Structures are given as structure tokens and as C-alpha cells.
Amino acid sequence: MTEYLISFNAEWMDDVTDDEIREASGRVKALRKEMSDAGVLVFLGGLDLDAPVFSVDTSRTGPMVTDGPYVESKEHLGGFAIVNLPDDSAAAAWAEKVAQACGWPHEVRRFQPVG
Numbered sequence: 001m002t003e004y005l006i007s008f009n010a011e012w013m014d015d016v017t018d019d020e021i022r023e024a025s026g027r028v029k030a031l032r033k034e035m036s037d038a039g040v041l042v043f044l045g046g047l048d049l050d051a052p053v054f055s056v057d058t059s060r061t062g063p064m065v066t067d068g069p070y071v072e073s074k075e076h077l078g079g080f081a082i083v084n085l086p087d088d089s090a091a092a093a094w095a096e097k098v099a100q101a102c103g104w105p106h107e108v109r110r111f112q113p114v115g
Helices: 018-038 088-102
Strands: 002-009 041-046 054-057 064-067 077-085 107-110
Touching (some): 088 107
Antiparallel strands (some): 002 107, 054 064
């Protein structure tokens, strides 16, 4: 089995109303149960877009913590699921379900094997 990241960029969401978000949340809650029942769910969650975001950089003389992300950045992770699946076809099938439940596009990436 391989772990996959199914994620979306918050900028991929069309302008959605609070009611549409609540409806999508209900669909995602049902999908979370389906994924859990199928034994493929590792983690699923949306990020709090109102919470502070910061970066940590240890590549220089010592750790530096700064506010971020930078305003010019075009990519903002909005939420993700980590699933444990047998192959890319299964990952695509589950990603389709996630995208349908949320109502916006998602990207699928395979994690590197550990070990």
C-alpha cells in the first residue's frame, strides 16, 4: 500500500457562500466515514484560513520564525487528505470522490516510500 496526498489550493475554490461551505462540509463528513469504513483514511482536514501562518527556516545560522506565507505566493494549501491505497488508479478514484464532495479541484501526489 502507498500513501497519497489529495489536496487543494484555496485559490481553486470559486467564490463560495457560507451555505455552500456548510453543504460541502456535510458531504465531506459522509465521505470521511466512507473512507474510514473502507480502511483507506489516514487523515483528512481543511486548514483554518483565519489562523496565523508562519514559516520556520533553519538553513542559516539558526532557526528564524517569520510571518507568512508571502503575499506574492500564488499557492495556499486549503485542505488535504492522506490515504493509504494500493495504486494510482485507486488514488484517482478517491480523489474524484473528494473533489465531488468539496465542489472544487484537487491534486493527487504520492508520498515517497519510507525505508
